[in-house]
Amino acid sequence: MILKKFLPLAALVAVYFLSIAACANHSSSGRIGDFTLNDYDGDKHSLSDYKDSKAIVIIFVATECPISNDYNSRMEKLFNEYSQKDIAFIGINSNKAESVERIKEHAKEKGLTFTILKDEKNIIADKFEASFTPEVYVLNSDFNILYHGRIDSARKESEVETKDLENALNEILAGKEVMKKETKAFGCSIKRI
Amino acid sequence: MIPYKKSKLLILLIFFFCGITSAVFSQPGVTTQVKVINISDLEKIVNQNENRALVINVWATWCLPCREEFPDLVKLAEDYDKKIRVVGISVDEADELDSKVIPFLKDQNAEFENYLIKLADPEDFINLLNKDWSGAIPATFIYDNKGKQNESLIGKQSYELFEKAIKKVID
Numbered sequence: 001m002i003l004k005k006f007l008p009l010a011a012l013v014a015v016y017f018l019s020i021a022a023c024a025n026h027s028s029s030g031r032i033g034d035f036t037l038n039d040y041d042g043d044k045h046s047l048s049d050y051k052d053s054k055a056i057v058i059i060f061v062a063t064e065c066p067i068s069n070d071y072n073s074r075m076e077k078l079f080n081e082y083s084q085k086d087i088a089f090i091g092i093n094s095n096k097a098e099s100v101e102r103i104k105e106h107a108k109e110k111g112l113t114f115t116i117l118k119d120e121k122n123i124i125a126d127k128f129e130a131s132f133t134p135e136v137y138v139l140n141s142d143f144n145i146l147y148h149g150r151i152d153s154a155r156k157e158s159e160v161e162t163k164d165l166e167n168a169l170n171e172i173l174a175g176k177e178v179m180k181k182e183t184k185a186f187g188c189s190i191k192r193i
Numbered sequence: 194m195i196p197y198k199k200s201k202l203l204i205l206l207i208f209f210f211c212g213i214t215s216a217v218f219s220q221p222g223v224t225t226q227v228k229v230i231n232i233s234d235l236e237k238i239v240n241q242n243e244n245r246a247l248v249i250n251v252w253a254t255w256c257l258p259c260r261e262e263f264p265d266l267v268k269l270a271e272d273y274d275k276k277i278r279v280v281g282i283s284v285d286e287a288d289e290l291d292s293k294v295i296p297f298l299k300d301q302n303a304e305f306e307n308y309l310i311k312l313a314d315p316e317d318f319i320n321l322l323n324k325d326w327s328g329a330i331p332a333t334f335i336y337d338n339k340g341k342q343n344e345s346l347i348g349k350q351s352y353e354l355f356e357k358a359i360k361k362v363i364d
Contacts, residue, residue: 132329
């Protein structure tokens with residue numbers, strides 16, 4: 001009798017905890033929860049600030065990673081081209097050893113004009129399960145992951161065979177499904193705390 | 194017509210210069226050889242069962258944590274010489290072999306097997322070693338003596354972590 005009475009409640013509790021677990025990271029749901037981080041000037045940015053964009057490009061970047069640095073001009077070029085098409089670009093630096101001051105200095109040195117946020121304690125990198133730089137995630141307005149992986153197929157721009165991020169963005173802008181949702185490349189591992 | 198003695202000298206000289214221009218550098222007691230391989234060569238290396246555990250370390254000279262963990266890998270290869278086969282795979286650019294890769298390996302006294310992989314696209318290589326691997330380096334893959342991958346260690350490791358992982362496949 002008592003068991004019968006508490007069974008629905010137990011089921012509700014179980015569903016609640018299961019849903020929390022499902023939302024804890026993207027791999028189980030393919031969706032990122034809203035978050036807020038400061039940029040290198042101390043201004044707050046929430047993912048929800050960009051939800052009216054056609055897509056949100058998140059790139060995990062680094063100041064000292066030669067691979068990430070090899071992509072600086074390509075990232076800036078993509079930002080300039082696609083921000084005009086209503087696609088938001090956000091860089092996130094989650095490396096424990098790279099300070100806000102260094103990120104600001106590096107952005108100026110390399111001419112990076114898109115927003116770069118500092119992910120202290122790599123909480124957001126953990127949320128995305130991001131592991132290297134430069135690692136890309138493209139989200140829709142519901143923060144579902146539409147594309148994950150690399151910017152393109154080669155570190156040397158002259159050897160690029162497939163422009164994976166560009167292809168994904170063009171498909172999104174054309175209202176099509178992203179054909180290649182996952183790609184891989186070598187990168188510097190994100191140094192976590 | 195070249196006299197016999199002169200032709201012998203000529204052959205010796207050819208071998209001498211070939212030795213210099215090939216990617217082989219020697220110093221007393223240490224020989225660092227790095228062969229440039231492709232994906233099918235790597236497949237053969239992975240599938241070549243020598244009836245001992247295999248440790249594949251993927252690294253690059255541009256990768257600081259790779260360089261930092263390398264001395265531990267060298268020590269591990271020395272300490273477990275008979276029990277494990279250590280293979281280093283550099284993902285540097287092929288044109289950096291002589292200028293960066295070999296000098297680094299020479300400096301580390303790395304006497305185990307070392308290769309540089311030339312890839313048009315890294316995806317096949319990454320998926321061949323482990324489908325769940327994102328491509329972040331350093332990455333170390335440990336196979337048991339039957340060729341089954343037992344562990345993948347992504348990111349910088351210590352000697353203790355390397356040792357703990359290989360003990361699982363050799364004990």
